[in-house]
Amino acid sequence: MVPLSPTMDPEKQPPSPKGGSFPKKRFTSRKYLVHLSCFLIAIYGLRYFMRTSTERGPKIVDSSVKWNSGPVKKMSMTTKEKEDLFLSIPSAESASSAAKKYSKHPHLAGSLEDYHDALSILELFQTELGITAPPPSHEQPIYNAGTPKSRAQTIALTSRLGPRNPTAWVDVYYPYMDTPLDRSLDIVDLAGNSLWSADLREDGDEGDEDAAKYRDYIPAWHGLSGHGEGKGQLVFVNYGTFEDYEEILASGQNLTGKVVIARYGGLYRGLKIKRAEELGAVAVIIYSDPRDDGFVTVENGFSTYPQGPARNGNSVQRGSSMYLSIYAGDAQTPGRPAYENAEREEATNIPGIPSIPISWANAQRLLEEIGDVYTTTGPRKLSGKASERAVKVVNHVDRKITPIWNTMAAIPGHVRDEVVIVGCHHDAWVLGAADPVSGTVSLHEIVRGLGALLRSGWRPLRTILIASWDAEEYGLIGSTEYGEDFAEWISEHAVAYLNVDVSSAGSQWDVSASPSLAHVIRQTAMDVPHPSEDNKTLWDARHDEGPFKPFGPVVEVGYMRADADVIEAYESQKALRLKNELGKGTGVGPMGSGSDYTVFLQRLGVASSDQGFGGTPYDAPYHYHSIYDSNRWQEVYGDPGYNKHLAVAKHLGLLTLRLTDSIIIPLNTTQYAFELDGYLDTVLTPPPCSPASNHYFPPYLPEAQAEPETLLLQSTFSTLRNTIAKLQEASILLDIEKAEAEEKFKEVLSRMPSFPFPRKTRKHFGNGHGRGAGSCTRGNTLTRRIKNWIKGVFGVSTPHPSKSKNFKSALFGVDSWEDLISKAIFEEDCSDTNAITIESLYQISRIFLIYLTFQISPLYQIYPTFQISQIYLTFRKFQKSPKSPIFLTSHRLLHHLRHLPRFLASLAPPRIPSPPPIFEFIRAAKRVSRANRKLISFERGFIDEAGIKDREWYRHLGVAPGKWLGYGATTFPALTEAITLDKNITAAMEESIRLVRLLGWMTESLRKEVDSESDSSDDQP
Incomplete structure (x- = not known):
């Protein structure tokens, strides 16, 4: 129901003489309420004064605005x-x-x-x-x-x-953490003797004073890496993505007992180690490859840092080797806080094999042992070739419970x-x-x-x-x-x-x-x-x-050259972002x-x-x-x-x-709901790099699966699409509700009386300190203003002399409803005599909204509900529109409005006063709060306590780090991975049904709340 302004609401007007006065008992109870309010305000004011008079702000050293020695001065800012x-x-x-x-x-x-x-x-x-x-x-x-x-x-x-x-x-x-003890990397002969030993220290260049100073302070190692040693032939796995390992296996190479060497990039480092461990590798080495640096390389004539911008060949990238896509946080207390006396369990998200990071300078030497890491004929693929000599990796760490400090x-x-x-x-x-x-x-x-x-x-x-x-x-x-x-x-x-x-x-x-x-x-x-x-x-x-x-997205300019794969990947990502923005995306x-x-x-x-x-x-x-x-x-x-x-x-x-x-939290649930369509599209059309894309039909289902199961899954996807559409509709209704809630709150807030702060001291003129002209009111002005403010807050007021005692003429300036309609329609000089001006609609809408406020039941007997709603929505639209010389031609609307006065005769003068402003304010604030709770809880709706298969710590079914990405996002992760990784049509149906159930619950929650808000607003007097 649309709220009435103070001038529109008949319950805000002084009671007519015929209506009589209010019961004396009601005034008595309000008198007690006012006295109690005065007492509480006085107590709070005394408490505030005692607190602020004793507080002193600390001295500020690095601030543009200094703390004063006294209390902070309150000021209003736009x-x-x-x-x-x-x-x-x-x-x-x-x-x-x-x-x-x-x-x-x-x-x-x-x-x-x-x-x-x-x-x-x-x-x-x-x-x-x-x-x-x-x-x-x-x-x-x-x-x-x-x-x-x-x-x-x-x-x-x-x-x-x-x-x-x-x-x-x-x-x-x-938490459970570690620090490095001793590390080594050697090329060894068959007897285990070292033929070459790597310098694992970052050689801090004197051109960077801080780097040189702390070159030996923190050794280069992987946090939470496996403690131990590993020896075996060396195999290059490129970035070490899931697809790279599949390519190695396709080449016929068995990684059992091998030492894997991978370049940084493509995915989170911990997952490079995880997949190697699953395939039987005994150790992992990771290095930074200048190919990923684009054009700014030594090969293109740039000096290395600190003399120039190119990568320093001795730099090493440290980092965690935790299996982040399984669960984050302390490895020994998953799902529970790591208190000092916490009960701990065996860590399952950290590697069991050693790994070390090395520089590009060391990596070059190791890659020489392998030779051709890519195939030399046909499309470029990983060769899977292993080194002839073995490589030995030693990584000893000190694992222990260590305090950490969150500053809040x-x-x-x-x-x-x-x-x-x-x-x-x-x-x-x-x-x-x-x-x-x-x-x-x-x-x-x-x-x-x-x-x-x-x-x-x-x-x-x-x-x-x-x-x-x-x-x-x-x-x-x-x-x-x-x-x-x-x-x-x-x-x-x-x-x-x-x-x-x-x-x-x-x-x-x-x-x-x-x-x-x-x-x-x-x-x-x-x-x-x-x-x-x-x-x-x-x-x-x-x-x-x-x-x-x-100039331009090229891989070669004169003597300068960049890795074609790196530039292609970068430019394709850029094109994808642009396409997203030109479509329904937000950037x-x-x-x-x-x-x-x-x-x-x-x-x-x-x-x-x-x-x-x-x-x-x-x-x-x-x-x-x-x-x-x-x-x-x-x-x-x-x-x-x-x-x-x-x-x-x-x-x-x-x-x-x-x-x-x-006032209303700027969270756009409708944008979210519409982006879910794109999430589902991604499931149905996987990108070319998907592990399953080369083996399965859209939506990449195994050929061997029976036709009925395929059709059933397609039906489940259709249901999921329809459920998303319903969520979108519910979110749009929430958009309407939150806009009206904010509008109502602002309107009620504008009618709340301002607190009567004391006026500035004025000089006295004249001798009057008693009754009559020239009297000094300095002694009772503040008291009277506070008393009137409290009365205003609780809806106690006296009729203003300028207010008319006739309700209808005071509100509208006319004595009869017929005159009002005629006046509203025909007093404007319109070129179209059948047109109703916006100015007229403002006046007419006030009448109609009063009727809706009183909820006159005969009105619903004569006029169908849909006609009333159409008239109401028309008024709401033009109430919010700026006044402009636009005309609305509607004989039918005028016809309906002319029948309204017959119901006025049955209306008695209003006797029940409207709620006090403070109660209206509380009601409006609660309505805003309810809308905000729905906005806040929308993201919560994607949380399923059962979590995602094989990594239940992650509970968001809308988005999660990819199981084999770590950093990268996978939308609808449980459903996507059931298809792309598990290749299980039954699991895919189960995940689709789980999403349908989750989104359906979110839809019902939004609709229930919005419907209840609409009902409650219509019931307001």
Whole structure:
């Protein structure tokens, strides 16, 4: 039902003399209510005064807006003023200072330096957010996870008795991790004697001061790698993808007892090791291949870093070898938080065979032992050839329970039980200037911006939780343990999780997110300036490419040449993104895994996003997880001037504010629902690189399967398509409901009386301090204003002298309904005498909506429901339209309206007063809250407790990291893998039915809520 404005609602008018006065008992009860309200307000005001008069903000060293010695001054800001203030805070000077602070030393997870970084970030939170730090003699707020103090810090945020001011603390978890002991790599003869031994140390060049200083500080190894030794013939497996291993097997090579050598890229490193272990290999070696660097190579005349932009031949990429696609987080406590005294089990997501990372210089020597790694005739394929001499790999590690430190901060909002989470990790393999320091710098600037807003009197509508995670590099451990620790709380309260990891490592801005966040991400990116080009926005930076690009997408320019496969893969991905945007896409891709959003999205169903600038074949190669990921590389090649760091900070911060302060959360469930069609299309038409695409018909079913089963599966797919269509319809209804809920809330809010703050002191003129002219009202003005405000809140008011006592003429300015209709229609000078103007419709609609409000039953006896709904929708349409010289010709509408006055005679003057404004406000706020709950829970709807086959930790049936991708996203993962990997038609039908059941439940949930909202709004007086 459409709400009435105060001037329209007859129940808001003074009662007519014939109606008599209200019962005296009702006034008495309201009098008590007013007195009680005055008493409670006085108590709250005294409490607030006592608190603010004793609080003092800490001294600010690095802030644009200083904390005052007294309480924060409250000020009202428009949305634009708030956003402009935030955007004015991030600065290149501050970003540069923070980058040097965090990247000038190693900070491996669990190390002493990592602990000091956690405390440094805690100090940042305390300083910028105005949190009083404990004195040196007291303990810092560092709590073991699982203890009452640790749990209270998070759970109290959404409690009505929780903190009202920002808080910051550190949670300590105890996961299973490792550090390297001794490693070696040798080519050996038949007797086992070493013929060649590799130098596994990264030789830090003196041209990069920090790299040279810490060359021996953290050895190059794979985190959580297998402890032991392996010896065997060497076989090259290219990237080590599932398809590469299939090609090796097709060549006739048996990998049992072999040592595998693979190049980085194509998929997550842990899965290269996992597939090798499954096929019987005894060890894995992984190296960085310059072919993946595009045009910026030594072969094309570029000097190696630090003398030039090309990859340093001695650089080594460290990284985790955890089997991430099985489960993330602590290996010994899957699904449970890693408390200090946690019950542990045997790890099943880490390798059982040793692996080591090596440099390109060492890889060249090893590949010489194999010879031709590709076939020399026909289409290029892996030869599967093995080396004649054996290679011995030694990898000894020290595995133990190690403490890690998540540094957290929270800004409580007015709506305490809705929480927006922003996070980045702070641990690194060595220096980590890009990964993760660039992300930490962006988070640093966001915190400064939020602090400036707080000092200006702002308080967020929703609660903001800021996280600096630890041990991300080992396997997303810090964030995952927190997610498993507070799974129920996050599922209940989290609106979205916004992640940043690497802000700057190249020229091209990339963003991936849940489809429901795509539109607000895109609009926000369009509101942030391009980091280096005028008249462009951050959204345009998605198409930027490096400074070393030749003319056009070619693989050869003069003497410069790039690997054809690499350039082809890059250009095809670019074309795919463009095609997606020209179609129904948003330019925002789905999320797989590889960073701290994984537990929030894939296990708990929280809408998430991740963003940052990455490299292209035309950028200086980024030395990922190397000692050359240093501040010098960042300032020379990564982001000179720190403009990309700031662009990410502004976008992520602005996105946080818009998710936090919007009345209706800007989550687009309809976009999500329509993208599900594309997910199903992908299942039915797999890409050419699919493991099954060369062997099975569309939808790649085995030839041997019986026809009835095939038809049954096709029928199931049709049902799934229809279910998606129903979800789309339900989501559109939710769009209508959330728009009307917000409109109603704003309308009721505009009618709420403002709190009567004291006026400025005025000078006295005249001698009157008593009754009559010239009286001084200074003594009773504030009291009277407070009393009138409380009366207004609870709907107690006295008739205004200017109000007419005649209800109909006071409301419409005429005495008869017939006169009103004639006046509304014919007082306009219209060229078409049969036309009704928009201005007239505004007046007529007021009459009709009053009838609908009273729900006159005879109206439904004479006019069919569909006619009433058509008239109602027409009025609603034109009520929301701007007034303009547009005319609506409708004899039928006029005919219906002329019959309405006959029912007025049966209407008695309204005697029941309308609900007080405060109750209307509460009702409207609850309606908004219900709409927001549906938006928040939409992503939760994809969560199935049974999880995905063979990796039940992942519960999201809409999207998950591919079983053999790790980082890359697979949509409808359980269904896709039942077809492509298991090749099982029965399993495919079961997964289709599971999706139908899940999406059907989501549809019914949306429809039930929307229908109930419509009913409740129609029942409102």
